Amino acid sequence: MSTRSVIPFGPQHPVLPEPIHLDLVMEDEKVVEAIPSIGFIHRGLEKLVDKKDFNEMVYVAERICGICSLGHGLGYSEAVEHIMDIDVPSRAKYLRTIWSELSRVHSHLLWLGLLADAFGFESLYMECWRLREEALDMFEASTGGRVIFSVMKVGGIRRDVSDEMLKDFYQRINKMEEQLNTIAKPFLNDMAVQTRLRGVGVLTAEQADALGCAGPFLRASGIARDIRSTGYCAYGDVDFEPIISTEGDSYARTECRIKEIFQAFDIIRQCIDKMPAGDIDVPVKGMPNGEYVMRIEQPRGEAIYYVKANGSKFIDRMRVRTPTFANLSGLVETLKGCDLADVPILVLTIDPCISCTER
Amino acid sequence: MNTEFINVNPESIIDESQKLKFAGYHLIQQCATRVPDAYELIYTFGKDLEMKHLKMTLPEDQEISSITSIYPCAFIYENEMHDLFGVQIKMINIDYEGKLYRTAIETPFK
Secondary structure, eight states: OOOEEEEEEOSSOTTOSSOOEEEEEEETTEEEEEEEEOOSSOOOGGGGGGTSOTTTHHHHHHTTOSSSHHHHHHHHHHHHHHHTTOOOOHHHHHHHHHHHHHHHHHHHHHHHHHHHHHTTOHHHHHHHHHHHHHHHHHHHHHHSOSSOOOOEETTEESOOOOHHHHHHHHHHHHHHHHHHHHHHHHHHHOHHHHHHHTTSSOOOHHHHHHTTOOTHHHHTTTOOOOGGGGOTTTGGGSOOOOOOOSSOSHHHHHHHHHHHHHHHHHHHHHHHHHOOOSOSBOOOOSOOEEEEEEEEEETTEEEEEEEEEESSSSOSEEEEEOHHHHHHHHHHHHHTTOBGGGHHHHHHHTOOOHHHHTO | OOOOEEEOOGGGHHHHHHHHHHTTOEEEEEEEEEETTEEEEEEEEEETTEEEEEEEEEETTOEEEOOTTTOGGGHHHHHHHHHHHOOEEEOOSSOOTTOSSOOSSSSTTO
């Protein structure tokens, strides 16, 4: 039996934009066990329910993360709206859906860039991030923000988007789609990329389900679980099928995310085509009293928002379970038996968002 | 979306979790909420797009069994409940013993 040694990975590592630590138990070059450690930047935002009222908590939720910002505001607002039995106007639901899909586009492009950088394709990395700028420009034009949007509120949304701007978005989306067709080719066809990704970090469907994984990490193992299928916002009015792959390896996760970007373009176009006229919000009367568990499909997977309210303006509890938190168990499983050189790629393939995890 | 909360006894959590495991449910999340002299725990399980929420009230000085023997991935949620709220959980498969979160004060959400 080989001698075992422990290699600390992170919290600072070139492939990690945010801090997470792994103790890698090694036998020669093979990882036999990985023990994750988080908590380096825990902020305790959930505790702010003591100081911020239920309307102000939308802003707190948005600040959980700079990439999934819109989704956090949306998930929290929807949970409170369910408790208060508020029916949000259709136009607000459609705009929420468009922004959610734009978030998916920019999050997946950001991840593709990081992946390209991790396996040494720097031009490809820059191309991905250049294309991502287009999505951020659309956010800036429609919400006024590029990172934190502050456009969500309990009862609807804060800003309307003109029909002219939506037409412009349609054209921009088409152009982005053409450019993504070019960028996607090296990810899907290049031999060097395939060598790094194919057969690396395989997670079977049974494992992914048993470990409670979420998002593209789960669907790449062949499980068609996409929370958008529940029909929240305007997802019930658009045609889409969860994108899955069956191999369960790093290549499958990349393929799923690329296909999800194309799917997001399609959903945005459908929403623009069907965009209803009318109000973007409704008056909110009274205080929330009750509890609700809302789930939405963030770019990285299923996010859970639990809200418990007591009839006053301060709620009792807001709890957010982020997809990265759910995927940590799956990550630990995929690392078992891999080569040390594959660890950075595998950590990346769950698309870790430590800012969300350390909310 | 199903938000029905099923009230259960903390002592029966292993049995209840086992039933759900055999019925094909996966663990979605575990969460603690502070109530006077106790904790309110909610364990959420899912199957396809359906959710079940087991809800229980655990007196502050009482321990609850870990469900990591049934759902190994529960370790991360149970360590979180312990570190932030001080919920006493016995037999967690990977027990960080209060070191999952590096908080300035012990059990800040208690």
